[in-house]
Amino acid sequence: MDKFVIRGGNPLLGTVRVSGAKNSALPCMAAAILTAEEVVLENIPQVQDIETERKLLVSMGAEVELGYGRAQHRTTVSCAVLSDPVAKYEIVKTMRASSLVLGPLIARTGVARVAMPGGCAIGGRPIDLHIKGLEKMGATISYEHGYIEAKAERLKGTEILFDKITVTGTEDLLMAAVLAEGETVFENCACEPEVVDLATMLIGMGAKIEGAGTPTIRVQGVDKLHGVRHRINPDRIEAGTFLVAGAITGGDLQLTNCNPEHLGAVIHKLQECGARIDILGKDAIRVRSEGNLKAADVSTQEYPGFPTDMQAQYMALATQAEGASLVVENIFENRFMHVSELARMGANIKVEGRTATITGKSPLSAAAVMCSDLRASASLVLAALVADGESILDRVYHMDRGYEHIEEKLRGVGAQIRRMGKVFG
Numbered sequence: 001m002d003k004f005v006i007r008g009g010n011p012l013l014g015t016v017r018v019s020g021a022k023n024s025a026l027p028c029m030a031a032a033i034l035t036a037e038e039v040v041l042e043n044i045p046q047v048q049d050i051e052t053e054r055k056l057l058v059s060m061g062a063e064v065e066l067g068y069g070r071a072q073h074r075t076t077v078s079c080a081v082l083s084d085p086v087a088k089y090e091i092v093k094t095m096r097a098s099s100l101v102l103g104p105l106i107a108r109t110g111v112a113r114v115a116m117p118g119g120c121a122i123g124g125r126p127i128d129l130h131i132k133g134l135e136k137m138g139a140t141i142s143y144e145h146g147y148i149e150a151k152a153e154r155l156k157g158t159e160i161l162f163d164k165i166t167v168t169g170t171e172d173l174l175m176a177a178v179l180a181e182g183e184t185v186f187e188n189c190a191c192e193p194e195v196v197d198l199a200t201m202l203i204g205m206g207a208k209i210e211g212a213g214t215p216t217i218r219v220q221g222v223d224k225l226h227g228v229r230h231r232i233n234p235d236r237i238e239a240g241t242f243l244v245a246g247a248i249t250g251g252d253l254q255l256t257n258c259n260p261e262h263l264g265a266v267i268h269k270l271q272e273c274g275a276r277i278d279i280l281g282k283d284a285i286r287v288r289s290e291g292n293l294k295a296a297d298v299s300t301q302e303y304p305g306f307p308t309d310m311q312a313q314y315m316a317l318a319t320q321a322e323g324a325s326l327v328v329e330n331i332f333e334n335r336f337m338h339v340s341e342l343a344r345m346g347a348n349i350k351v352e353g354r355t356a357t358i359t360g361k362s363p364l365s366a367a368a369v370m371c372s373d374l375r376a377s378a379s380l381v382l383a384a385l386v387a388d389g390e391s392i393l394d395r396v397y398h399m400d401r402g403y404e405h406i407e408e409k410l411r412g413v414g415a416q417i418r419r420m421g422k423v424f425g
């Protein structure tokens, strides 16, 4: 299993090119299921979750060519034949977002079999809202041998009010609605830029969608969709992670190929902490800090609020800020797995329910730590960049799920980081 060895202490200086958003690329690849024609996606990040999605689509009969060698990270997906509309457990268990194929599969083929995501269908991260929506659209749902089977001759437009805001739930049902008969009106939708990215692609395929990016989305179903060429949004979470990296190390980083408009809450919070941030036009940002950071409270919210996917990274920063910062996690229970590892590096963090209190500034000392999930890994990398000595991060496969060539990007701006073990890619 790969490990990162990181020696802390260097301020990060230079320019980082932000990759395409994994969380946009995943639904956009799934959307290719909706047409028999070829779909070309640009700016697809070279990360493990995308490789998993490729395997998933190929296992269903699709042809997928991930063109990383060429410019634009161009990927071609052709779902002319979907001989086996099944998302198998072996694949779904490694990536919960595999449930995103449920909506497009049933819309295109009339039947979908998707393995229930490993142990969390009823527990911490359920997909009950996806199922409820499909049932409302006329699908018959059954459960057998760990699989959800959904069937419908043709889905029917209806009104769907999400009980809770869900990003992939909104995306999954949006993909179901575009080929349904008649109008579907969704209320209480996720407004994340990834939903808008998907809707833009679907509109390019001939879908009739209004209101993506607002809580109400209206879809007029069409009979057929066609191929499209679509460019994936920049990854706002990767960009946010590098903004924190610049601020925490007392560095001076310029991020290119990003979208500052998607980073409002993160930029605002880093400014409150004392980092200097300059927007350098439509697709670039500069972050600078002298290292004299101040505590600031954070409460995770749906977009445009502070993203839960930046909570762990922000917590690493808070350990280096003067004073007490309160971090409240409102989206996911149990998303404080990085706390115990940060504490092992010397952070002063107390957790009570959904609230963590971080008291800084704590000198961090290098340690051997374990990555527990994607964003927790990012938080530990950030902490290691300012720790005294050489840290060893185990299980970096979590990081590889969502950060493209992270160690090369960090090394390029002066971090001392190397990988031990097999190199991904």
Ligand code: UD1
Binding pocket: 023, 026, 097, 124, 125, 126, 127, 128, 129, 130, 164, 165, 166, 167, 168, 169, 190, 194, 308, 309, 331, 332, 333
């Ligand atoms: C997506 C992102 C993930 C991010 C999250 C929140 C992708 C591939 N992943 O995950 O990185 O952290 O949004 O911004 O885009 N819920 C239910 N029932 C459902 C669905 C969700 O109760 O059927 C709950 C979840 O348990 C959670 C909340 O709704 O408490 C939000 O989850 P959701 O927005 O669905 O997260 P994902 O789409 O899985």
